[in-house]
Amino acid sequence: MVSPRILRRRIRSVQSTAKITRAMEMIATAKMKKSQDATIAVRPYSDKLTQVIADLAAQAAIGGATHPLLQVRKIRKIAILFISTDRGLCGGLNTNLNRMTGSFILDQKVPVTLITVGSKGRDFMRRSMREIRAEFIKMNDRPRMADTMAISHILMEDYINEVYDQVFIAYNKFINVMTQKPTIDQMLPVIPAKLSKTNPDYIFEPYGMAVLGELLPRFAEMQVYHAILEAIASEQSARMMAMRNATENANEVIAELTLTLNKARQEMITKELLDITGGVESLK
Amino acid sequence: MPTMNLEIVTAERQVFASDDVITLIAEGTEGQMAILPRHAPLVTMLEPAELIIRRASGDEISMVITGGFIEVKSEKTVILADACERSDEIDLQRAEAAKRRAEERLKASGPEIDRARAEAALRRSIARLRVVEKRRKTPVRRPPSNPTSQN
Numbered sequence: 001m002v003s004p005r006i007l008r009r010r011i012r013s014v015q016s017t018a019k020i021t022r023a024m025e026m027i028a029t030a031k032m033k034k035s036q037d038a039t040i041a042v043r044p045y046s047d048k049l050t051q052v053i054a055d056l057a058a059q060a061a062i063g064g065a066t067h068p069l070l071q072v073r074k075i076r077k078i079a080i081l082f083i084s085t086d087r088g089l090c091g092g093l094n095t096n097l098n099r100m101t102g103s104f105i106l107d108q109k110v111p112v113t114l115i116t117v118g119s120k121g122r123d124f125m126r127r128s129m130r131e132i133r134a135e136f137i138k139m140n141d142r143p144r145m146a147d148t149m150a151i152s153h154i155l156m157e158d159y160i161n162e163v164y165d166q167v168f169i170a171y172n173k174f175i176n177v178m179t180q181k182p183t184i185d186q187m188l189p190v191i192p193a194k195l196s197k198t199n200p201d202y203i204f205e206p207y208g209m210a211v212l213g214e215l216l217p218r219f220a221e222m223q224v225y226h227a228i229l230e231a232i233a234s235e236q237s238a239r240m241m242a243m244r245n246a247t248e249n250a251n252e253v254i255a256e257l258t259l260t261l262n263k264a265r266q267e268m269i270t271k272e273l274l275d276i277t278g279g280v281e282s283l284k
Numbered sequence: 285m286p287t288m289n290l291e292i293v294t295a296e297r298q299v300f301a302s303d304d305v306i307t308l309i310a311e312g313t314e315g316q317m318a319i320l321p322r323h324a325p326l327v328t329m330l331e332p333a334e335l336i337i338r339r340a341s342g343d344e345i346s347m348v349i350t351g352g353f354i355e356v357k358s359e360k361t362v363i364l365a366d367a368c369e370r371s372d373e374i375d376l377q378r379a380e381a382a383k384r385r386a387e388e389r390l391k392a393s394g395p396e397i398d399r400a401r402a403e404a405a406l407r408r409s410i411a412r413l414r415v416v417e418k419r420r421k422t423p424v425r426r427p428p429s430n431p432t433s434q435n
Contacts, residue, residue: 046295
């Protein structure tokens with residue numbers, strides 16, 4: 001039988017763990033709300049951009065001209081922008097993404113290089129001896145578009161300089177609080193959306209290709225920014241769920257330990273009473 | 285009086301949305317232009333400069349845009365801005381600091397200096413400063429009575 005003193009100590013320690021996980025859950029909840037709002041705020045911008053690029057690309061294709069970011073080349077090397085988290089304690093989030101991206105890399109017939117965001121993913125890729133071209137860590141919880149431009153500019157420059165011929169983004173897509181889906185999207189070359197032509201014939205100033213040339217880099221920047229926001233919303237919601245489970249488990253353990261403690265205490269009292277009555281009996 | 289629907293968005297937030305705009309003045313790549321309701325469909329890039337919006341209420345709103353593009357359609361005009369703020373929200377000190385930084389970088393002009401980026405930063409900061417300067421001299425028009433709520 002465990003002594004009541006040790007049981008009390010364990011209860012205290014589990015209680016303080018529960019306090020921490022509870023606090024972490026609340027912090028994650030607040031941050032999740034904010035990053036969700038940011039993810040929603042990109043939508044009008046990204047929808048409009050997608051639509052205008054689709055129009056322009058269709059027009060440019062007729063003219064026979066293409067922009068470097070639209071050009072499909074023979075694939076000799078692939079780059080993956082791998083967006084993980086800096087911190088753990090977020091359930092299976094990183095593990096799932098690592099597994100999916102890992103098998104995606106193994107399926108490729110050409111060499112793959114990585115640009116990593118977040119230390120968890122970087123460490124995983126380092127351990128599996130993958131080539132890492134650039135790494136970014138300590139992205140803050142509410143990045144601005146400008147904070148992510150360093151990343152998108154590396155990808156675009158390398159793509160135009162033919163360092164690699166195809167770029168994917170691997171990240172956790174935020175579906176809802178319970179679900180985050182590991183996702184791999186193609187970023188470059190840009191695949192213009194196929195939209196049914198409902199838009200009027202625009203006047204383009206100065207001319208279509210020039211406008212397209214300005215819009216495509218913005219589109220690529222926006223894609224990276226969007227993926228990072230999705231990843232942050234996923235991280236916070238995964239952490240919130242993980243911490244909620246941890247708190248629940250801690251409370252269960254506390255309940256069990258308290259029961260054991262009470263039993264032990266009662267047993268001790270009974271034993272003492274028996275001792276006393278036994279002592280009194282023997283004195284008679 | 286015909287009005288048009290105008291929306292200004294950046295990747296981070298919606299800056300402006302209203303459907304009672306009667307004139308929009310912006311700086312396109314081909315020069316300054318005024319967009320009136322029922323303008324022909326148009327897509328063009330915007331230069332770092334001031335945007336002036338006149339509303340049916342007589343309100344005039346001054347903003348600064350650091351670049352982006354505009355899509356004009358008969359029923360709706362959308363501006364996708366890289367960054368955009370109302371002229372009274374401009375952070376003067378930050379703009380001045382950015383201007384100094386960009387100028388220093390251009391003067392230094394070593395091989396490691398990205399001239400195009402420094403120039404773009406300089407143009408952005410100048411656009412902001414110019415708008416602040418202008419608005420100090422001639423404040424925007426306000427309607428004399430019944431102040432309307434603004435977004």
